[in-house]
Amino acid sequence: MIWKLTGSIRYQLYMTYALIIVLVTAIYVGAFFFYESKQITLRSLMSINELSLSLSNKLDLEIQKIDDVTLSVAYSNLIKDRLLQLSGSRDMTEPASYSADQIADIKELSEIMVAAIGPTQSVRELTIYDFEGNRISTGALLKYTKEDVNSKSWYEEVIQGEGGIVIGMPEPDEELAQSFVFFKDKYFISLYRTYFGGFGEAQGIIKAQQDAETIFSSLIDLEHRNESRKRFYVMDGKGNQLYPYEGEDKTAGYYFEQRASQERHPIYINNPLSGEKELVSYHLSEETGWLLAVVISKKELFEPLRQFTVTAAAITLAILVFTLLFSYYAAQKITRPIARLHSSIKKIDLTGTIQPKRLTDSGINEIEALNLAFQNMQTKLQSSVDKLLYSQSQEITAKIAALSSQMNPHFLFNTITTVSIMAEEGMSEEILHLCQKLSSMLRYISSEESNVVSLGAEIDYTSAYLECMKIRYQDDLLYNIVITDELMGIPIPKLIIQPLVENCMKHAIHVEGPWEIFVKGYVNENEWLITVTDNGPGMPEDKRRLLVEKISELEETDRFPGLSIDGMGLLNIYFRLKFSYGEQMVFTIEERDSGFSITIGGPLSD
Incomplete structure (x- = not known):
C-alpha cells in the first residue's frame, strides 16, 4: 500500500504535520520551561539568601540580648559600689564567718544582678569577677x-579586648551540671566583657552565660521540621565550629574553606561525605563575626522544578498524542483521493482504451479535478503515442543505418589511385591483396544484418583498413593493435573503432613520417575500453572547440546530430555510444606532448 512507503504523500504530509507540531510544542514548552526554571532558580537562590540573612540576624539578636545584660552591669554604679564593699570586707573566705551585713550585701548585689538579667532570662547565669579575687554568680x-x-583560660583574650565582647565556644558547665541535673548535658556559650571604674581603670570581668540550645533555637527548629533537609553551620572568626555544637557533624570547616576559594556566593560544592552536589549560602555577622552557612542539596532545592518538569512533560505528551492523531487524520483525508489516483495511474495501458472514471467525492475539489483531467489526458494520449513511438523508432533506425553506411569518399578515391599506380609498376600481388582487403571492408560496411557486432569483427575491419593504408604509405606508417582475448567476443556498435583510426590518419599525414598508430583494448573493472593513440600534431584547437560545443548541444537538447558526407566523425561516434550505453558510456580525449589519444568504452554485458 502507498501508506507503507516512506516516500508516499501521506507519509510526507503526516511527517510534515507531526514535525511542525512537535517543533512548535517543543519550542513553546522549552521556552516556558526555560523561563520557569530560571524563575524557580532565582526564587530558590533568593530564598536561601534571605534565610541565611534572617537566621544570622536572629543569632545576632540572641547575642545582643546577652550583651545588653553585660552592658547594664558594666555601667551600673550600684553594682560596682556593692562589689567594692565586698572587696573591703574582711574574713570573706569562709561562708560561716560572714556577718549579717556581709550576707545582706551579697543578697542585695545578687538581687541587683537578677534585675539586670530581667524577667525574660536572656542569660542563664551572670557572673562578676573583680581583680580583688571576688566572684559572685546569680541566675x-x-x-x-x-x-x-587571672588563672582563667579566657582572661588574656578578654583583657586584650579592652572592653569589647569576647564570645566563648559552646561547652558544658561542670559547676551547673553538678548543681542541677537539668544542666547535665547542656552546652553553654559565654560572653565576656571587662568593666571599668570611674577613672577608666579595669576593675573586673563580667561573664554572661546562655545555653547553646536557646541561642541556636532558630536553627534547631528548622532542622527538626526537616521540610527541606537544610543544614546549618556556624563558625567564629578563628575558624572554630560553633554549630552544630555536639554530635559528629564536623564538616563545617570544609564548607568555609570552599567559601574562601570562591568569589561568588551562593556556590555549588560537593558534599565531602556523600559526594552530592549542594548549594551553600553564607552570611557574615558584623556584630559577632560569626559566619553562618546554610546548606541544601541541589536535588532538594530544585524539587519544585522537578515537579514542574514532570507535570509539563505529561501535558506536553498528551498534547503531542492528540495533535499527532489529528495530523494522521488530516493526512489520511488529503491523501485518500491521491491514493485512488495512484491506483488509476498504475492501471494505465497504452495498448488499450480506458474510459474516464469519476471518483467518489473526497471533499477536495482540486484533487478530484486533477483525477478527471488526468484520465481525459490519458485518452487523448493513447491516440498519438503509438504513432510517435513508431515514427521515433523508424527515425533512430534510419539514422543508425546512415551512420553505419558512411565511408570517406577520399579513402576510396585514394585507394583507386594507389591501385592504378601499383598497376603501372606491375605490382600485381600487392594489387590483389589490396583489392581483397577493400572488398572485405565494403562487404562489412554494407552488411545490414545488425548494427551490433563483436569487438573481434570490428578489429578485423580496422586491421584491413590499416593494411590498406600500409600498402599505400609503406614505411611511413607504423601501427600496432593489442587486444586482450576476453574482449574479442563482447558486442559493440558497428563501425565504432575504425573511424578513430581514420581520424588519426586524417591528421597525422600533415607532418613528416613515420606515423605511429597504437590501438589498445582492455578491461577496467566492469567496462571495456579501447584507446587509439597517434604521434601526429593532434586535433586543431578550432575543431576541438567545435566538437565540445556539439557534444554540449547534444547533451542539452538530446537531439541527434546532423549527418556529414565527409565521414562519420567523432561526434557521430559520441552519439552512437550515448545511444547504446547512456550515462555508462566512456568518451575521453587527451592531448599529449606529441600526438593525440582518444578512449571509448562501455559496460560489459552480463
Whole structure:
C-alpha cells in the first residue's frame, strides 16, 4: 500500500504535520520551561539568601540580648559600689564567718544582678569577677566565692579586648551540671566583657552565660521540621565550629574553606561525605563575626522544578498524542483521493482504451479535478503515442543505418589511385591483396544484418583498413593493435573503432613520417575500453572547440546530430555510444606532448 512507503504523500504530509507540531510544542514548552526554571532558580537562590540573612540576624539578636545584660552591669554604679564593699570586707573566705551585713550585701548585689538579667532570662547565669579575687554568680546558681580571675583560660583574650565582647565556644558547665541535673548535658556559650571604674581603670570581668540550645533555637527548629533537609553551620572568626555544637557533624570547616576559594556566593560544592552536589549560602555577622552557612542539596532545592518538569512533560505528551492523531487524520483525508489516483495511474495501458472514471467525492475539489483531467489526458494520449513511438523508432533506425553506411569518399578515391599506380609498376600481388582487403571492408560496411557486432569483427575491419593504408604509405606508417582475448567476443556498435583510426590518419599525414598508430583494448573493472593513440600534431584547437560545443548541444537538447558526407566523425561516434550505453558510456580525449589519444568504452554485458 502507498501508506507503507516512506516516500508516499501521506507519509510526507503526516511527517510534515507531526514535525511542525512537535517543533512548535517543543519550542513553546522549552521556552516556558526555560523561563520557569530560571524563575524557580532565582526564587530558590533568593530564598536561601534571605534565610541565611534572617537566621544570622536572629543569632545576632540572641547575642545582643546577652550583651545588653553585660552592658547594664558594666555601667551600673550600684553594682560596682556593692562589689567594692565586698572587696573591703574582711574574713570573706569562709561562708560561716560572714556577718549579717556581709550576707545582706551579697543578697542585695545578687538581687541587683537578677534585675539586670530581667524577667525574660536572656542569660542563664551572670557572673562578676573583680581583680580583688571576688566572684559572685546569680541566675541559675547563686554563689559567692573567692577566685583568681587571672588563672582563667579566657582572661588574656578578654583583657586584650579592652572592653569589647569576647564570645566563648559552646561547652558544658561542670559547676551547673553538678548543681542541677537539668544542666547535665547542656552546652553553654559565654560572653565576656571587662568593666571599668570611674577613672577608666579595669576593675573586673563580667561573664554572661546562655545555653547553646536557646541561642541556636532558630536553627534547631528548622532542622527538626526537616521540610527541606537544610543544614546549618556556624563558625567564629578563628575558624572554630560553633554549630552544630555536639554530635559528629564536623564538616563545617570544609564548607568555609570552599567559601574562601570562591568569589561568588551562593556556590555549588560537593558534599565531602556523600559526594552530592549542594548549594551553600553564607552570611557574615558584623556584630559577632560569626559566619553562618546554610546548606541544601541541589536535588532538594530544585524539587519544585522537578515537579514542574514532570507535570509539563505529561501535558506536553498528551498534547503531542492528540495533535499527532489529528495530523494522521488530516493526512489520511488529503491523501485518500491521491491514493485512488495512484491506483488509476498504475492501471494505465497504452495498448488499450480506458474510459474516464469519476471518483467518489473526497471533499477536495482540486484533487478530484486533477483525477478527471488526468484520465481525459490519458485518452487523448493513447491516440498519438503509438504513432510517435513508431515514427521515433523508424527515425533512430534510419539514422543508425546512415551512420553505419558512411565511408570517406577520399579513402576510396585514394585507394583507386594507389591501385592504378601499383598497376603501372606491375605490382600485381600487392594489387590483389589490396583489392581483397577493400572488398572485405565494403562487404562489412554494407552488411545490414545488425548494427551490433563483436569487438573481434570490428578489429578485423580496422586491421584491413590499416593494411590498406600500409600498402599505400609503406614505411611511413607504423601501427600496432593489442587486444586482450576476453574482449574479442563482447558486442559493440558497428563501425565504432575504425573511424578513430581514420581520424588519426586524417591528421597525422600533415607532418613528416613515420606515423605511429597504437590501438589498445582492455578491461577496467566492469567496462571495456579501447584507446587509439597517434604521434601526429593532434586535433586543431578550432575543431576541438567545435566538437565540445556539439557534444554540449547534444547533451542539452538530446537531439541527434546532423549527418556529414565527409565521414562519420567523432561526434557521430559520441552519439552512437550515448545511444547504446547512456550515462555508462566512456568518451575521453587527451592531448599529449606529441600526438593525440582518444578512449571509448562501455559496460560489459552480463
